[in-house]
Amino acid sequence: MGSQLKVYKSRIKSVSATKKITKAMEMIAASRIVKAQRKVAASEPYAKELTRAVSAVAQGSGVQHWLTTETERPTRAAVLLITSDRGLAGGYNSNAIKAAEQLTNRLIGEGKEVVNHIVGSKGAAYYGFRDRPVERSWTGFTDEPSYADAKAVAEPLIEAIKAETAAQGGVDELHIVYTEFVSMMTQTAIESRMLPLTFEKSAEESAEVLKSALKNGPEVLPLYDFEPSPEEVLDALLPRYVESRVYNALLQAAASKHAATRRAMKAATDNADDLIKSLTRLANAARQADITQEISEIVGGAGALADANAGSE
Amino acid sequence: MAELHVELVAADRKVWSGQASLVVARTSSGDIGVMPGHQPLLGVLDSGPVTIRTTGESGDGTVVAAVHGGFISFSENELSILAEIAELTDEIDVERAERALERAKEDADAHAERRADVRLRSVTAAR
Numbered sequence: 001m002g003s004q005l006k007v008y009k010s011r012i013k014s015v016s017a018t019k020k021i022t023k024a025m026e027m028i029a030a031s032r033i034v035k036a037q038r039k040v041a042a043s044e045p046y047a048k049e050l051t052r053a054v055s056a057v058a059q060g061s062g063v064q065h066w067l068t069t070e071t072e073r074p075t076r077a078a079v080l081l082i083t084s085d086r087g088l089a090g091g092y093n094s095n096a097i098k099a100a101e102q103l104t105n106r107l108i109g110e111g112k113e114v115v116n117h118i119v120g121s122k123g124a125a126y127y128g129f130r131d132r133p134v135e136r137s138w139t140g141f142t143d144e145p146s147y148a149d150a151k152a153v154a155e156p157l158i159e160a161i162k163a164e165t166a167a168q169g170g171v172d173e174l175h176i177v178y179t180e181f182v183s184m185m186t187q188t189a190i191e192s193r194m195l196p197l198t199f200e201k202s203a204e205e206s207a208e209v210l211k212s213a214l215k216n217g218p219e220v221l222p223l224y225d226f227e228p229s230p231e232e233v234l235d236a237l238l239p240r241y242v243e244s245r246v247y248n249a250l251l252q253a254a255a256s257k258h259a260a261t262r263r264a265m266k267a268a269t270d271n272a273d274d275l276i277k278s279l280t281r282l283a284n285a286a287r288q289a290d291i292t293q294e295i296s297e298i299v300g301g302a303g304a305l306a307d308a309n310a311g312s313e
Numbered sequence: 314m315a316e317l318h319v320e321l322v323a324a325d326r327k328v329w330s331g332q333a334s335l336v337v338a339r340t341s342s343g344d345i346g347v348m349p350g351h352q353p354l355l356g357v358l359d360s361g362p363v364t365i366r367t368t369g370e371s372g373d374g375t376v377v378a379a380v381h382g383g384f385i386s387f388s389e390n391e392l393s394i395l396a397e398i399a400e401l402t403d404e405i406d407v408e409r410a411e412r413a414l415e416r417a418k419e420d421a422d423a424h425a426e427r428r429a430d431v432r433l434r435s436v437t438a439a440r
Contacts, residue, residue, distance in 0.1 A: 045322040049393045053355060053386045147324040147397065224388070227356030228342040236357045237384060240397070244324065 005290060008283035012276055019272035025088070026265035029258045032143070033184070036255035039144075040181065043251060047244045054241045056224055057234050058197060074172035077107050078115045078135070078160055080153070080246070082178040082253040083123030084142045090267075092179060092187070092260035093122040096253075099189035100177040107175075115160070115171055119153060119250070135160075135169075145254055150247035157246075158239045161195055174242070178249040179256035185263075187256035194245055195238075315349035316369045317390045321378055323399040328378060331371035336392055337364040338385050345385070353388040360427055362435035363394060377402045379435035381428060402439040405432050 081100040083093045100123075104114050116134045118124050124137040136156055141149040163170030174195040179187050226233045319336060321329040337346045339361035347354065358380060365376040383396030410432040417425035 039325070042326045043324065045320065045327045046324050046395060049320065049322055049386070049395050050384075053384060053393075053395070056386070056388075057355060151397075224353045224355045224386075227340045227345065227354060227385075232341075233355055233357055233384075240384070240395075247324065 005283060005286040008279055008286055012279045012283065015272050015275050015279065019269055019276070022265045022268040022272060026262055026269055029262035029265060032258040033255055033262060036144075036251065036258055037181070040248070040251045040255055043244075043248060047248050050237075050241055050244050054197070054237055057226070057230060057237060074112055076115060076171040077112045077173040077175060078117060078157060078171040079103060079107070080117045080157060080174070080176045080249075081119065081123050082142075082176070082249055083118070083120035083126075084253070084257045085121045085139050086143075087122060088264060089257055089260040090264035092257055093120075093126075095189040096177060096179050097123060097126050099191050103175060103177060103191045112173070115169075117153070117157060119253075142250070142257065143254060145247070145250035147243075147247055150250055151243050153250070154239070154243040154246045158242055176245070176249055178253045179260075181252045181255040181259065184259060187259055194242060197238075315390075317347070317349045317351075317387075317392050319365055320391070320393040321363070321365070321380075321399055322393065322395055324397050328399045329365070329376060329401060331365075331367055331376075332369035333365045333371070333376075333392075334368040335364075335366040336385075336394075338380070338394065339363075340385065347385070347387050347392055349390055351387055355386045356384065358383045358385055358394070358396065360431045362431065362438045363399075364438060375439065377435050377439035379405060379432045381431060400432070400435075402436050405436055407433070407436055410436075 118137040121139040177191040340356040381398040414429035
């Protein structure tokens with residue numbers, strides 16, 4: 001019977017060890033969220049100013065540009081999916097992948113061919129396992145993306161949208177799927193069209209810019225002097241805009257990933273606590289049963305001895 | 314005296330912001346100076362030093378930053394300089410930049426050479 005108690009004791013020990021690990025991971029993730037959030041905040045002035053400049057040129061100059069005009073019959077669309085390299089983050093990756101799947105189905109329904117670009121090994125593994133064609137994938141920087149990483153991701157996308165024909169790998173649209181960091185508790189997988197420029201569904205700031213532009217009418221926007229020319233400014237501006245949007249998405253996805261990890265690890269720690277509590281109860285009961293049995297054995301033994309002695313006399 | 318508000322932002326941080334009376338930057342078609350009341354402007358910047366004559370709350374003085382590509386936009390007395398990489402001259406390690414310049418010359422790395430050169434020129438301009 002003592003063996004039962006031993007089994008419980010060893011299970012409690014192993015659950016406590018696991019709890020220590022999950023607790024440590026929870027705390028690491030919590031500290032990383034703060035860092036990631038700070039990076040998101042630090043990148044905001046640039047993104048905001050850039051969005052303002054882009055909308056100023058797009059609306060104020062009246063030039064036709066390949067980055068702002070919609071193709072009459074779009075046939076190919078690039079989708080950039082941002083996932084993480086590591087798991088242990090609850091539904092974080094599967095939610096992002098699900099959002100990408102929905103978008104892909106919608107685009108195919110509209111008669112467009114979808115070209116996949118993937119960030120993070122989780123997403124790459126999902127597509128690889130299903131033998132889906134992936135144009136490019138990047139791994140290794142999802143926890144702490146730098147601007148150089150965003151540049152590397154954005155470059156082939158910009159190339160693809162610049163290319164004229166499908167044979168050269170050209171695409172007509174550019175979509176991005178990532179997990180938006182709404183708050184510590186809420187992160188939602190969202191998809192938005194980056195190019196051709198749409199202001200209504202892009203980043204909040206650009207939505208604000210458009211709203212104010214619509215309210216005041218486009219003529220209120222100052223008539224800019226372009227140096228050297230509107231076309232050249234747009235040529236230089238819009239790639240930077242794509243890079244900054246990708247950078248922002250990467251940062252938000254990183255912050256979301258850490259928040260999801262923290263939540264998953266907190267749930268794991270809580271579960272371990274519950275498990276330890278119920279195992280301790282069972283161990284106590286087993287110990288008590290052992291003691292009771294021992295006493296009853298002694299009492300029974302003593303009784304038998306007394307009976308034997310009484311018989312011999 | 315009229316002044317304009319300047320925001321100098323890099324991709325991952327805000328580098329400098331404050332009041333200024335004159336900003337000189339290098340666009341792809343030549344140096345351009347912006348003073349308060351300038352016509353709204355949007356230009357592509359070349360790599361080079363950006364000189365900001367500070368005034369008002371920021372105190373009278375000169376701030377020079379090494380800017381590696383980017384944009385200048387000005388409207389309603391708000392001037393913003395957007396750059397992928399921007400450093401104030403105080404942040405530049407001259408010795409390191411000199412070493413980088415020599416190394417870049419040896420390796421014939423035009424990009425690195427240009428970066429180091431812009432840094433050094435900015436520091437010289439600030440003196």
